[in-house]
Amino acid sequence: MSKRRKRLILAFGIVGIAAVALALTLTALKSTVAYFYTPSDLRELSSPPAGLIRLGGLVAPGSVKFGDDESAAVNFIIRDETAETPVSYEGILPDLFREGQGVVVQGRLQHGRLIASEVLAKHDENYMPKEVADALKEQGRWKEGQSL
Amino acid sequence: MAFDLANPQRFEKLAARLVPLLTIASGVTALFGLYMALFDSPADYQQGDSVRIMYVHVPAAWMALLCYSTMAIASAIGFIFKHPLADVAAKSAAPIGAAFTFLALVTGSLWGKPMWGTWWAWDARLTSVLILFFLYIGYIALWNAIDDKIRAARLAAIVCLVGFINIPIIKFSVDWWNSLHQPASVLRAGGPTIHGSMLTPLILMGAAYALGFAALLLVSMRGELAERRIARLEQTARAPSRATVA
């Protein structure tokens, strides 16, 4: 086999392997190998995951209930487009935590409710002055927690 | 022009002229940028004043990536065209890039605590930037471990190019994976989602950092070239009978 032929085959081989690797990666990423589960992900699982997991989504407006005298826990609901998961948390919530905000909570599932050991509030990619946000809200063009 | 630079004397002259210019430009832009960042720009609608760390953190992250890309291009040029200044450029850029990466990590951590509630999280972007930092360290270590400059240059170039895969991972990690770090606000399809009054100081700081990087790089390269010249002079001084070899 001439050298040129060998080189060509090698080149094709490399491209072929690269293509397979790319295909594998894209297929895998579509199944969202995520930093966290979303409530929809949890719903689709055959059995609820044991151990520490992370759950991400938006804090459902109106769902935040601070603890009464019996328990210091704050309860709220995390939702995404199609599903919801209730969460319980004992501790101090970060500054950015508010209704409609994106959050990631870490904890264990217990009977469908996530007992959170950590709550991390996520900041979206929008940066703007308060006046602009207020103006947008007045105009009705504002959706809390939604990117523009 | 590039071939003129192959002559170290020409490079020295060019660098001597450029460094003061770049330093002044960087300083002036930084002054304007910082003024706008700290006083003239508004607080964010969600984060309040703690958003102002962004003006230090984001340009540092940009530089970390830009610097590695510069190293990779210089490494490739040195590898393919054997241009001597390319190797020097790659070697000189590394410590600067490592410093920017470290700055980005630290300022990011300081920003993350009030904003997210944690000093650190093992999400895709933070992890891959940390890996970038270690790549820089490994690259610098490799250069220091090999005596033969040319061999060191080639081997370090290989390491730099292999590690380049990390750069797109850093950039796109916030898009591909659900991560804690927010998605891109400036370089994204659909245009920036950051308000003009905040985008301007950010761009100014980015420019200041970039000009500063260029100045530092040239200074560092001059230092490296001077070191090599001293080494060569020492060699010929030690063996005067073989002076013609130089």
Next chain:
Amino acid sequence: MLAIFERDIALAFRAGGGAINSVVFLALTVLIFALAVGPDRARLAASAAPILWTAATLAAMLSFDSIFQADFEDGSLDVLAEATESLGFVAVSKAAAHWVSALLPLILATPPLAVLLGLPAAAYFPLVISLAVATPALSLLGVLASALALSLRRASILMTILTAPLLTPAVIFGVAAANAGAENSPLFGPLLMLLAAFTLLFLIAMPLAAGAALRFNID
């Protein structure tokens, strides 16, 4: 290429020591981790997959040194360099031989050690599979590290510094896959696919880089 592979395997078996050392190191590392975690059985079982993965990675990194060292010292590398134009193929054969002689014993040694850690039954298969898919990438990386290190005087620490960053995706996804498989999560398949893609990527990049490094170090 095949010849190199067979020769290396034969050498490895005759020497014997390398693989046994790696396995012993693996066992000791697992022991140390187990002692550090403490007597809490639940905690130990939960940490079993990460511990085994870490120990395997460390043991693998220790074995990188020897991949090209012997050949370099006795001159057979120079012979190879003249005989063949593409040292990349040499690199691939070396990686394959390394995997069979150094990493495969580690993978086989993992289940018995997992018993010591109390790994739950469902987790064994995912753990072994994740190791099996990811460890070829380690061998390939080791070939590059060893090729680079031929220039260095005292290679070990520097090679660890250099190779560790590039190993991290394998460790991250490997442990995630092992855990996902253990709890029957739908992420198991995708994670294995990512591991496989990672290994394939290394299959392309590492021999190229290692071949170039070898050229520079031999001349």
